Amino acid sequence: MKPTTMFTSAIAALTMATGLAGAAAAQTYPEKPISMIVTWNPGGSTDVLARLLAEPLSKELGTPVAVTNMAGGGGSLGTQAALDAPKDGYTILATTSGNHVLTPLKNDVGYRYDDFEPIGQLVAASIILTVREDSPWQMLDDFVEAAKAEPGKYLFGAVPDVAPHLTLLALTDTAGIDVVHLPQQGGAPGATALLAGDIDLLPANAATVASSIKAGKMRGLAVFSAERDKAFPDIPTAKEQGYEVYGSPFVGLAVAKGVPDDVLKTLRAAFDAVAQDPEFQARALKSASELTYLPAAEFGKVWERDWNTYAPMLQK
Template identity: 45%
Template sequence: MKKVFALLLVCLFVVVVAGCGGQAEKFPTKPVTLIVPWAAGGGTDAIARGLAKNTEKALGQNITVNNVTGGGGAVGHGAGLNAKNDGYTVTMITFELLSLPPQKLVPFTYKDYDLLMRLNTDPAALTVKADSPFKTVKDFVDYAKANPGKVNVGNSGPASVWHIAAGLLEEKAGIKLNHVPFNGAAPAVTDLVGGHIQAVTVSPAEVQSQVKAGKLRMLAVMSDKRDPNFPDVPTFKEAGLDITFATWRGLAVPKNTPENVKKVLADAFKKGYDSPEFQAFAKKAGLGLAYAPAAEFKTFLDKTSANTEAVMKKLNLTK
C-alpha cells in the first residue's frame, strides 16, 4: 500500500512539474510591444504599424506600437536594447544603429541585439515644395552653389540616415547646405509642406502622399533604378550625380532572448510580412520590401556598417 501511495506521489509530482514546465515555455501569453525609435507618421512607423496589424493573428496576441523618440533614434533603440529579454518587447531597428556608434553617441551597436529579420530598404529622395523654383536637381545645385549654407534641408536627426544622404549630396555636388534636424522624417516633411524649410532628403515613401496630393515635388532618387511608384522621377545618376544611398529597417530583440521565443516571433512576423494584406499595404505606401532572415541580415549589417563609417569619416561626422 505504501509503495502504491509513493508511486502515486511520484506520478503526481511528474505531472505537476511537466504541466508547470509546459506553461512556463508557452509564448506569448500577453500582448507584445513593438518599439519604434521615430515619430508617428514616418516610414518606419508606417511599416511597423502595417506589419503589427497583419502579424497579430499569427502571433495570437495584440501588438502595440510604441513610438519612443529622441536623440536621433538613440532613445528608442536604447529602450529596446534594455528591455527584458523575454520576447515581449521587439524593436524596429533602423540605419541609425550604424551611424550613432561612430559618433560615440551610444554605447551599443547592432551586435548587442539578437536579430530577427530585415524588412525593407528605401533610397533617399530629394524633395521640395510643389511651388519651389527648383524644378530639377540642376536648379537646386546651381542655387546652392551661388548661396552657400542658405538652403535649409530637413532630416530625421543629427547624423541620421537622411542627414548623411544630404551630406553625400553636398560632397558629390560641391555645395554647402544648412541641415535642419527633426525627430523623424514625418515632422521634417510637415515643415517642408509648411514652407519652413526648402527641401528634405527622406525616402519616397515618406513624401508619397504629399507628392501625389500636389503639395510636394520629388526631384530625384538615390537609387540605381527609378522608383516604380514615381516612374517620371529620375535617379541622381540620370541627373548627373553619381549618388546611391538607402536606409533599411528590421526587427530585433534584447540579447540572449530564448531561442524558442525568437523562433515564435520570427515565424509570426514572417507570416505577417508574407500576408497579401501587408504586401498590398507596403506597395501602396511605396515601401521597398527586402526581407532577409537573421543570419543574412547580420551579414548585410556587417558590410553596411563598415561602408557607413567610411562615408561618415569623409563627411567629418565621426568622433
C-alpha cells in the same frame, strides 16, 4: 566501474539532459505573450506599422504580440530596454534608422547597431532630392555641374542630423561639391522654403513632397534608394546616375544578440510569412505605406551600410 569512468559518464548524461531540455524549450517557443517595443510615441508612423504587424504576427506565432511604447532619448530608452531584457525571444524591437543607427552615432547611449540580430525589414522610406519646377536642373549631373562651377552658391534645406540631411551630405562628399545647409524645423517647412525660393534643393521623405511633385510644383532629380520608388517610377536613383548614395529610413524588427538560434529562426520565419502575405501587404498599403520587405540577412546589411555611411558625419 572506476571513479573516473563514473564521473565521465555522469557528466555526459548531464550534458545530454541539458541539451534535450534546451531543445524542448526551443520546440515549445513561444509559450507566453511577446512584447514588441516601439521606441517612439503612440500614433506615429512606426507605431502604426507595429500595431498593424502585431495581429497577424500573433496568429503566425500562436501567441499574443503586444505593442509597448517606450519613447525617449531619440529612441534609445526603448532600445536599451530591449537589449537589457532576458534573451529568450519574448521581447522584440520595432527598430528604425533613428534609434538603431543615428542616435547611437550621435550620442553615447551604450549600444551599437550590431548589438542586435535582424528579424526583417518592413519598410524603407524613399528620400527624394527635389527642386522647383522652374529649376534649370533636369538630372543629378546638371546640379553637380552647377555646384562644381560655383562652390558654396546653392542652398539646401533639411532638419539637421536626420536622414535627408545626412544623405545629401553623403552626395556632396561623393560628388566632390560644396553646397550650403540651411537648417529647417521639419519636412513641411522645408517644402515651403523650396517653393518660396528660399532654398535651391530639398532632400526629403517621399511622403513630404509627393503632392508637390504630382502637382508639377516640384521635380525630383534622384531617389536615394536601391531601386526606383514605385510611386515615382520616372525619377531615377542616384546610383543609376553614377552616384552610389543611399538614404532609406527603415522600420523593421530586431532582437538583442544572445537569443537562441532556434528561437530566432522561429521569429524570422513568422515575420517572413506575414510580410510576404498579399492580404497583409494590402492592409499595410491602405493604412500606412507600401512595404519594402527584406529578410534578416539583407536587413542586417542595411544596418551596416547605413552605420558606415553616417559614422564619418556624426562621429566628429
